[in-house]
Amino acid sequence: MAAGPIAQAARDFFGWEHLRDGQEEAVAALVDGRDVITVLPTGAGKSAVYQLAGTIREGITVVVSPLIALQRDQLNQLEETPRAPKGVAINSSRGERAVEEAWDALAEGAAEFVFLAPEQLAKDDVVERLRRLDVGLLAVDEAHCVASWGHDFRPDYLRLGDVRERLGRPVTVALTATAAEPVRAEITARLGMRDALVVVRGVDRPNIDLTVHRATTDDEKCERVIDEVLALPKPGLVYTATRRDSEEYAEVLRSHGLRASAYHAGLPARERSDVHDAFLDDEVDVVVATNAFGMGIDKPNVRFVAHASVPDSLDAYYQEVGRAGRDGDPASAILFYRSEDLGLRKYFVARGVDQERAAAAYRALAQSDSPVKATELAKRLEISPRSATALLNLLAEAGAVSVTRRGARPRAGFTPAAAAAGAEEASERRERIEESRLEVMRRYAETRDCRRRVLLGYFGEDLPEPCGHCDTCRAGTAKEAEEEVDTPYPAGVSVKHIEWGRGSVVEVESDRITVFFEEQGYKVLALDAVTENHLLSLV
Structure with missing residues (x-):
């Protein structure tokens, strides 16, 4: 048109x-x-x-x-x-x-x-x-x-x-x-x-200043979070990894005179709604929340978003950071980082499959004359509907079942044991991908280059010069832009690795490329090794 x-x-x-x-x-x-x-x-x-x-x-x-x-x-x-x-x-x-x-x-x-x-x-x-x-x-x-x-x-x-x-x-x-x-x-x-x-279109939010504060102990990090939040202009958001952390940080901030409220999925719906409305109405200075809070929060004057723990991916991080400074005025995004915190995130990522339960789920589907919904499967296996849904998702990802609006059916050619093994493989594949996203998050947190350049590069955008509005730029460690790399593997191109299969190039640097592989997640490959060993081919 x-x-x-x-x-x-x-x-x-x-x-x-x-x-x-x-x-x-x-x-x-x-x-x-x-x-x-x-x-x-x-x-x-x-x-x-x-x-x-x-x-x-x-x-x-x-x-x-x-x-x-x-x-x-x-x-x-x-x-x-x-x-x-x-x-x-x-x-x-x-x-x-x-x-x-x-x-x-x-x-x-x-x-x-x-x-x-x-x-x-x-x-x-x-x-x-x-x-x-x-x-x-x-x-x-x-x-x-x-x-x-x-x-x-x-x-x-x-x-x-x-x-x-x-x-x-x-x-x-x-x-x-x-x-x-x-x-x-x-x-x-x-x-x-x-x-x-x-x-x-440009995902950059140039009015948001990017900073990472590193700590060696949990106590040091907690003290830094409180000190920074007290000093920052309000209102703001603090994201935590656990419900307990959200409540403890909120309590400490209230003891310092701030109007602070905790928010997480374990609170009653009415209490969550009250916190949501109070924040929008400027009746709360700081909301301390798990990632259950934020989507749909269209509040223009949020002056900072702080992460008391590292998120599980750069996608999630930037989605939450984007809640700051929507009015276009200066705002801050601060990540409080301990490399040990990644261990907690990896714990959340790890999710083994109960082989007996997965086999029982497939067997229940095979014995049924009609499609089985997750709620019905949950009753038969005496598990929660959410666990049943997760099982069906993994079995479907393994190709052992098909799921439609009417429910799940078993596919031919599988035994219960083979279906369970396929679910385990699907779970392990998902775990590899999510762990690789954590490594990308680590790279952002630990870089000495322009932090905004690393962030935008992940989303496929080039930043020709250091931004001047992040902690690494202020520290003088950000590198000047390198000449455009002449490579047969530009960002966005589809490739195939001799071992890891199909993937797409996410970021290109002078001596390395980052590729997202469908089976393995994100991998950083040295260009010399790629060329010498013929590791990649264009698809």
């Missing part, structure tokens, strides 16, 4: 005189019927992409949004724009009558947007009612959940590809603020997107 009509629609329906970089390109492709992966920095208007495309395209726009609070914010955006199409939300917080009124509004044409959590789309009746409505656009917000959380935190994200098929493969846009090339590839595969246009 030409740019003129898109700009006109932006003015007529939303009052936008100018579209931001990347928005028009993404909207044009969607209107023309092409799938799109949109990677735009926080605050760059990702929601405008599906709002505008959905307004122009025929049919209902289904927006998959992971949190009720986020759905509420997105719905409010439409309601505050009088000429914009109307929207409704269908989620667990809505009563039965309100949900039926929402369905009626969609059926009668009174609403054109519907916001749902992925859990809603796991329900057959919800998908069937959507199918009858003629879906014109499927928008998957926070699409990095497909890759970074899907296997454990949000299993229903893994079902979105099947849901998309049931809806007739509508044009789809996946939206996220941070997604390295391997994550984008997994999003494409999970959602079944074909020939998707990838629109990536």
